[in-house]
Amino acid sequence: MNNEHRRYIQVEQSVLNQMLGKDTAFDVVSDIIVAEDFEAVRHQVMYQAISDLAMANKSYDEVMVTDLLEERNQLNDKCCPANYFAIMSLVPNISFSSLRSHAQLVKRRSIRRQSIAQFKFGIQKLEDGDNQTIDVNNEVMSAIANLEVGSGTNNYARVGTLMGGMIERIAAAKDGLNNFTSTGFSEFDNLAMIDAGNLVVVAARPSMGKTALVMNCLSHIAKYKEGEAVFFSVEMPSDQVMDRLASAEASINLTSIRKGQLDTDQWARMQRFISDEENMRLSIVETKEITIAEIRAQLNRIKRETGGKLSAVGIDYLQIMGGLHGQYKIDNISTITRTLKTLGHEFNCPIFLLSQLSREVEKRPNKRPIMSDLRDSGTIEQDADLIVMIYRNDYYEQKEKGGSAKLDGMAEVILTKNRNGPTGTIRLAFEGQYARFTNNMPIISDLDVIPNYSGNYN
Numbered sequence: 001m002n003n004e005h006r007r008y009i010q011v012e013q014s015v016l017n018q019m020l021g022k023d024t025a026f027d028v029v030s031d032i033i034v035a036e037d038f039e040a041v042r043h044q045v046m047y048q049a050i051s052d053l054a055m056a057n058k059s060y061d062e063v064m065v066t067d068l069l070e071e072r073n074q075l076n077d078k079c080c081p082a083n084y085f086a087i088m089s090l091v092p093n094i095s096f097s098s099l100r101s102h103a104q105l106v107k108r109r110s111i112r113r114q115s116i117a118q119f120k121f122g123i124q125k126l127e128d129g130d131n132q133t134i135d136v137n138n139e140v141m142s143a144i145a146n147l148e149v150g151s152g153t154n155n156y157a158r159v160g161t162l163m164g165g166m167i168e169r170i171a172a173a174k175d176g177l178n179n180f181t182s183t184g185f186s187e188f189d190n191l192a193m194i195d196a197g198n199l200v201v202v203a204a205r206p207s208m209g210k211t212a213l214v215m216n217c218l219s220h221i222a223k224y225k226e227g228e229a230v231f232f233s234v235e236m237p238s239d240q241v242m243d244r245l246a247s248a249e250a251s252i253n254l255t256s257i258r259k260g261q262l263d264t265d266q267w268a269r270m271q272r273f274i275s276d277e278e279n280m281r282l283s284i285v286e287t288k289e290i291t292i293a294e295i296r297a298q299l300n301r302i303k304r305e306t307g308g309k310l311s312a313v314g315i316d317y318l319q320i321m322g323g324l325h326g327q328y329k330i331d332n333i334s335t336i337t338r339t340l341k342t343l344g345h346e347f348n349c350p351i352f353l354l355s356q357l358s359r360e361v362e363k364r365p366n367k368r369p370i371m372s373d374l375r376d377s378g379t380i381e382q383d384a385d386l387i388v389m390i391y392r393n394d395y396y397e398q399k400e401k402g403g404s405a406k407l408d409g410m411a412e413v414i415l416t417k418n419r420n421g422p423t424g425t426i427r428l429a430f431e432g433q434y435a436r437f438t439n440n441m442p443i444i445s446d447l448d449v450i451p452n453y454s455g456n457y458n
Contacts, residue, residue: 008106014102026050027298027299045080053068196348196350197348204369214314227281228309234315254434340353387417411427413427
């Protein structure tokens with residue numbers, strides 16, 4: 001075994017070492033490698049065991065993997081010797097954050113081996129003398145091209161081929177059928193027309209309600225669209241997110257929930273919320289400084305454990321995600337937004353990314369946000385399919401006039417970018433006490449401290 005070959009075997013060992021016992025490790029690499037990508041047979045059977053345990057939602061530590069290999073009669077010198085785990089432990093460790101990069105090394109080495117095998121196969125067929133040279137060349141080059149793209153499917157289509165699908169979509173839309181993701185806000189949906197795979201940036205100054213708006217959208221999607229909705233909360237603990245969700249869904253004042261001061265009617269509404277939404281298809285991931293690799297791993301795991309489909313993803317919020325410190329912050333933001341856009345297509349669902357606005361908004365007489373107010377805005381503007389901004393005049397009225405301010409309970413949701421449709425502004429009612437926006441416009445009088453709202457919230 002030469003030094004280069006020994007090094008790649010060690011890479012395979014390092015990947016398997018790092019995966020054993022790490023709950024999310026399989027999800028980090030499962031979209032890159034399969035068992036056959038490992039060169040050593042013992043590594044193939046070991047990875048296959050890890051994969052099978054992970055797909056069965058079981059732990060894949062050394063004990064579980066050893067037990068499964070023994071059950072399959074693979075714990076032997078031919079497949080995987082019983083002492084091989086001890087041998088692997090002597091290999092230098094790699095960090096969990098570099099696991100994906102090392103898996104990509106394994107994949108590249110696998111493609112190289114398979115390419116060499118294809119060339120040897122072609123040479124053998126040509127030496128036989130019974131095959132047309134051009135046919136052999138085409139067969140070999142086609143096989144190698146398929147290795148490079150990772151599958152045998154074509155990702156291109158001629159215009160004529162696409163026309164049939166276009167006509168079907170137009171006819172379906174005419175009949176009121178489309179694949180747009182409904183957020184529960186009908187006027188906004190008609191304007192935005194959010195598609196699966198869209199990166200939707202929701203931006204606002206602090207306290208404008210951007211977390212509430214995205215949670216309202218996700219809870220609606222979770223109830224009415226197939227698949228699991230996922231909310232990554234980087235800013236607040238999951239119990240606070242749950243308090244807000246219960247407040248919005250059960251129409252119970254958020255302060256009452258936090259203080260535990262619920263009257264009989266509120267307890268009844270809380271019990272109904274618990275009964276009706278116990279199985280809501282919404283997962284909340286509480287994490288600090290989450291990275292893109294961790295997001296992908298969590299989404300793969302949730303997708304696998306909840307039925308194999310995601311309906312929408314929310315991330316709160318961009319500027320406090322991991323990897324954004326130091327002098328390369330803008331470049332890193334660009335990497336994050338581009339990768340999130342890729343993840344949207346990979347999981348076939350829209351991704352709602354919350355973002356802060358710069359303080360420059362506060363210095364203008366007209367404090368309605370514009371696209372250039374996005375912090376580190378250049379790359380965000382470029383990568384986002386839709387950019388949504390929130391403006392509440394009430395917020396600034398209260399800051400300037402205090403208790404004497406008249407509240408109208410109105411919020412402006414400003415669609416400043418829409419890659420595939422119109423831009424514009426729609427108005428929603430903002431019910432801060434319930435941490436929610438609604439389609440119902442408020443009915444106000446001069447004596448109202450908190451606006452009354454039309455509609456039935458029971």
